[in-house]
Amino acid sequence: MDILKARNIVKQFSNHLALDKVSIHVPEGAIYGLLGPNGAGKTTLLRIINQITAPDEGEVEFKNRKLKADDVFDIGYLPEERGLYKKMTVGEQAMYLAQLKGMKRSEAVKKLRYWFEKFEIQPWWNKKVEELSKGMQQKLQFIVTILHEPSLLIFDEPFSGFDPINARILKQEIQELKKKGATIIFSTHDMGSVEELCNHITLINRSRTLLEGPIDKVREEYRTNRFEVIFEGSPNLLDFTLSSQYKIIENTPVNGTQRLLIEIVDGISTNEIISSLLTRGKIISFNEKLPSMNDIFIQVVEEENKKTDRKSN
């Protein structure tokens, strides 16, 4: 079941079209990656889902009915441009933001205590925010985003500005939240974290959706028939005899073995390759090399940009 559906969203700003009939379907319990170059319209889409701005056309459905004002209580949003009131104390600030999300005082205090202890920022409760380090402020921002335990969490560029240690904590927490049943949407440029975390993605470029679907399917769709083989034997022999079946793209010797990157010719099955390899040496490993999200991202966006640029010329 999809927890969130956005259909044909159009948003026009004075000088440019920010979103041109963009649709996304976020399955319940997914970690959903919203990808795209800068200025593609990701933040605008997230703002529309959070009802910060309204779309010119199209509609958003949350839990199978039209998105309504009260749904903000069931959504947590960590914007890309995020900050805190510098002059307020950490505790006051957290309480204020929690109450704005509809939490009762007693409930907010209880949950804040839990998270503050978990993230080890309890001693900072009465300190002013401006005294906190950036990492601590980020922890605090994360806590107030998830504190009201919404069923949908939206993170816009959550890892930007995080040091590797905090980024790892954040990733762990995101997976933890998913286990507890929350659905998570996050937008990012960090393709590594997409592969690590996401099971669904949408790629937006120049206000339009280019790709949507489960990440495995997307990667299979863009498979290039490349395999990585670690092999003991003479590489020259391989190259010479089997060029009709595959092409060797890379060949690096590693500790007396060969690590090969091969591209299989269309119509040849992996079994055929393996059996021909078997006669010429010892196979240590044989893996399909799916394209990384990074490769797909660059490939798709560049192709699309060339196409549209040609059209407009």
Next chain:
Amino acid sequence: MNKIILIIKREYLSRVKKKSFIIMTLLAPLLMAAMLIIPFWMMSQGDDTEKDIAVVEEGTSLFTGVIPDTKTMRFHYLEDARMEELKTTFSDLGYYGVLYVSPKQALVPGSVEFWCKQQPPLEVTMHISNALEKEIERLKLETYNISNLDEILASVETSIQIQTFKVSDTGEVKKSNTGITMGIAYISGFLIYMFTFMFGAQVMRGVIEEKTSRIVEVIVSSVKPFQLMLGKIVGIALVGLTQFVSWVVLTGVIVSIAQSMFLPDNMMEQIQSGQSIMSAAPAAAQASSTIQMTEAQRFIESIYSVEWGLIILTFIAYFMGGYLLYASLFAIVGSAVDNETDTQQFMLPITIPMILGLFVMLNAFQNPNSSIAFWFSLIPFTSPIVMMARIPFGVPAWELGTSLLLLVMTFILTTWMAGKIYRTGILMYGKKVSYKELWKWLRYKN
């Protein structure tokens, strides 16, 4: 609704808890009370050291015995004294000063000289010049050889003190004092100007602070931008009201404490009985009581006669109206810029009507019913300042009503406009915004 209250609470508490707010709230009433008390105190105190003053004429003794002694001044008429010597030695001889009169030229300005170690108080010079003027007049009149001159003079001597009365539409009579009314008109007009500017600018700074600290998008994911703006405006309005009310209350307390300390009891009784007589039988009965009043008593009495209730109520109404109007404009400016230095380009349309209002106010508190004062007290952008300067003089109810109604309608309009511009502006970063841009934001669907 609940959320707006949360926002109002935060905006209010975060400002009221500031040290600068507390200091301002406590210090200003002391200054205001001092402004009310000191002039009165000075009038009642005066200088009570005794002064011996030498009077010297050259050759004649026309003015001997002319200047009467008072409680603090004794005049010694020295014959055969040499002015040149006295000029340097009067202090050693125990004189406070030397008065030199040259009878031949007594009519020429500057021909009467007073030599003294310090600047003599007004009391002294006034006393001397009054006495001399009278004597010279008498001498001149004598040359006309009118018989019974003294009797004639005594019978024509008059003294006029204008006592003004304000008659309201209902026929109620109030004693008034033009000077005090003007003072109050000026102060309340200026206070409105100050309050509107001070707290309006706080709204602007608050919006900019939320933008630069990047908290605003976090907040508007929980509340509507309009709610955030309104909560801020109302919260800061309450800060302004708190300050105003505590100023009024504290000033009242300080003044009444000071009164009980400095004023003799019977004087207060006189004033109060004078007032009760006045309200019972306006004209005749009080005549005798007022004439005997000293300057100080009259000052106090006119302070009591001011319609403080009306002034405070209308002040609050016009402060709220004017503030809400300008605060929404300030909110627009705050949402359109990234930091305070960029606000300059948008401040002009706000400051011009306010300063215009201030200028008209400076005219209105002298001519409260001039047509310029009338019109500017109806136009919403200047009405709070100008009307406040007219109210102490009495303004017809319909004018007050129309002016307030226009003000309310205008601030509803500006708040609505500000809401539309604000919600776009707060999410714009690093963009140089023009008026054209603001106009576009105003017309965005959402």
